[in-house]
Amino acid sequence: MDVVFTYQKKLKLLLWSSLILVVICYMLAFRKTIEERKSLIENRNIATEIEKSAEVNEQLMSELSSLDAGLNYESFNGKEEQEIIIELINNQTSGGNLKLIEMPGMKTGEENGITINDQIFTIQGDFFSLLRFVSQLEETSGAGKISSADFFRYTDKKSKLSATRLKLYLQNIKAEKE
DSSP states (O other): OOOOOOHHHHHHHHHHHHHHHHHHHIIIIIHHHHHHHHHHHHHHHHHHHHHHHHHHHHHHHHHHHHHHHHSOOOOHHHHHHHHHHHHHHHHHHHHSOOEEEEOOOEEEEEETTEEEEEEEEEEESOHHHHHHHHHHHHHOGGGOEEEEEEEEEEEOTTTOOEEEEEEEEEEEEEEOOO
8 A cells, every 4th residue: 555645745745744733843943042031131221221330329328318418307396306205115014114106396487576486296005104204205495395285095907906105296386586
């Protein structure tokens, strides 16, 4: 039984076998090479960004320093008042369990030659320690006058623990010297 192949059948067989060979080669080697080439290009892009980041960092730092020069910072008295409050909390911590939760900073405003410094901060602890802290703060004249004290219960949503917190509003009013 001799099978006779014509040129047309041989050509089709050659085409199909070459197509199967290309698919097998792609699956075994070419696909990995192409993927590696794509990752190489991505890594080169990342490397150029990293090299440029030093220049961008220097540029941003110079912009930041120019912005810092243009801002009017709080007076040194504001920093002293914050330091007094932190010292009082640290001194009170030995007797009670006080924890400074929030101290966003001081807001300063001027109106009719009068400078008003407002400061809000939140402290956590037991009720009696918080009361002791308020009385100590009232006795200390350097920190400012207490304009409001708000005691409230706070419950942490993650740990389900509740604690007593105190939100204090301090205010300093100073007349400008003429």
